[in-house]
Structure formats: C-alpha cells, structure tokens
C-alpha cells in the first residue's frame with residue numbers, strides 16, 4: 001500500500017474563552033485544582049460559531065496551506081461526535097461549502113478522541129483506490145453542547161475546536177503504519193444517542209479512564225515503533241491526544257522524551273476530542289517544529305473505548 005504524508009494543516013477555534021475562574025462561578029472548583037490535576041487553564045466554547053463553521057474554516061486553511069484546490073480532493077472525512085446534524089454529515093456539508101467534486105466520498109467517522117487517527121488510516125486506504133491523490137481529514141468538535149454543567153468532574157475538561165490536514169498519497173511513500181484498537185465499554189465514557197431517554201451529556205469515570213490511558217498509550221507507542229523497526233530515539237517528534245497533561249507527562253517520562261520533542265496545548269484548549277491531535281499538528285506546522293522528512297509519532301485514546309498510533313510525515 002502507498003503511504004500518505006501531510007501537505008498542509010489548518011485550525012479554527014471559537015473566540016469565546018472560558019477560564020478556570022469562570023468555571024469556579026458555575027461549579028465548586030478552583031483554578032489550582034483544575035491546573036494541577038489536568039494542566040487546563042482555558043478552553044474555547046462556541047458562541048456565534050457552529051460545528052460547520054469551524055470545520056469549514058479549518059479545512060479552508062489546510063487547503064490554502066497545502067496549495068491544493070477543492071477540485072483535487074479525492075475523499076473527505078470528518079472525525080467527530082458532535083456534528084450539527086447526523087444527516088447530513090459534517091463531511092457532506094463540507095463538500096457543499098468547499099465545492100468538492102460530487103464524486104468525492106464524504107462521511108463522518110466516530111472513534112471519539114481517537115477519531116482523527118482512525119480517519120487518517122481510513123484516508124490512506126481510500127486514497128490508494130482514488131484517482132485523485134489528495135484527501136481532506138478534519139477533526140471537529142463542539143463539546144460545549146454535550147457538557148453536564150452540574151458535574152464538576154467533567155465540565156472543566158472539554159472545549160470546542162477544529163483541526164484539518166490535507167494529505168497526499170504517493171507511490172513509494174511508506175504507510176503511516178497505523179495501530180488501531182477498540183474495546184466496547186459503555187460505562188467508562190458515555191455520550192448517549194438521540195432520544196434514548198438519557199440526557200445528552202458526556203459522563204465519565206475519570207479515574208478509570210486515566211488508568212486506561214496510561215496503560216494503553218505506551219503499549220500503542222511500542223507497537224507502532226516495533227512495526228516500523230524503530231526506537232523512541234529515532235522519532236523526531238511526539239504528538240499526544242490532549243486529554244490531561246499528567247497523562248502526557250507519564251508517557252514522556254516512560255520513553256525519556258526530551259522537552260523539545262513534544263508539545264502541549266491543553267492549557268489553552270482543554271480536551272477537544274477528535275480535534276485535539278490536528279490542533280496540535282497545525283500549531284506545530286505554524287511554529288516550524290516539524291518539517292518535511294521529520295517522523296512524528298502520533299498517539300491517542302478515547303471513548304468506545306478506542307486507541308491508536310501512527311507514524312506520520314509532513315511532505
């Protein structure tokens with residue numbers, strides 16, 4: 001199978017910022033607790049923006065950065081659990097807003113916070129069979145619409161945002177070597193479906209999810225490295241799903257990753273689920289921390305339960 005590389009990234013976040021201090025007016029919490037337990041200081045929540053407007057802005061920025069026109073796109077996937085409408089999908093709305101060719105497969109993908117990695121792997125498979133070799137992968141969430149404001153264990157964690165990547169598939173490029181997994185569980189992390197009788201909020205067993213994350217992340221990283229016949233020292237940069245700074249710190253310590261080789265933006269955005277990894281990738285590209293040829297190990301985990309890792313390169 002021919003591999004994909006990232007041509008360009010883009011992002012969009014709502015203007016409205018919710019600080020830890022703001023949350024202390026809503027639930028019994030404080031800045032010290034939130035910062036020390038999670039690393040989160042601020043998160044952005046939609047006020048005028050919508051899921052669609054965020055995904056369109058991020059996708060347009062990625063196309064511009066990649067120098068790719070909508071007519072060159074062969075497939076479009078939006079990883080999300082909070083689209084404006086289930087039908088039409090967020091990806092179909094992107095097709096309309098961007099003017100993607102009507103023979104482009106466009107669909108949403110739900111793997112919760114691992115969604116962007118699942119979507120990258122799916123895109124690699126799709127582009128191998130597509131006459132057009134550019135793909136648009138978007139992670140977009142409006143989690144502020146599914147927050148339970150009476151639950152201080154979860155309402156402090158989540159934010160809205162979108163990140164997008166234009167990828168290219170070329171003969172001879174190595175596969176991203178995605179390692180993906182799942183294990184059905186409806187207790188640790190749950191967001192009910194439509195009209196189930198349950199309130200449409202995220203609920204979570206935080207401590208158990210934390211434990212799951214610190215076990216699955218190193219395992220997944222080791223599998224990706226083993227498959228690529230590499231060690232952590234061979235990796236140029238590490239990108240982690242931004243769910244909790246302490247989870248990232250534990251992985252960094254375990255693999256002895258130096259500070260210049262990883263990045264956190266959880267302090268600014270909180271957990272944005274499927275948008276978290278592309279938001280990091282987009283900031284890294286703007287900061288010039290990754291360039292063509294650098295090998296980036298991306299790892300994520302989330303509800304489902306799901307997890308995944310891959311080795312990606314920028315073209």
Ligand SMILES: CC(C)(COP(=O)(O)OP(=O)(O)OC[C@H]1O[C@@H](n2cnc3c(N)ncnc32)[C@H](O)[C@@H]1OP(=O)(O)O)[C@@H](O)C(=O)NCCC(=O)NCCS
Nearest residue numbers: 029030033037113152153156206207209210243244301302
């Ligand atoms: C949610 C999370 C931050 C909670 O941190 P924790 O250290 O596990 O804390 P606990 O839930 O055990 O709660 C410890 C205490 O703090 C309290 N607490 C919970 N939320 C609080 C808040 N926002 N402010 C103040 N106190 C809070 C609890 O009530 C509990 O009090 P008690 O000891 O009197 O019962 C942490 O478990 C976590 O990040 N888990 C992973 C979540 C995740 O990654 N989810 C996304 C998956 S993609």
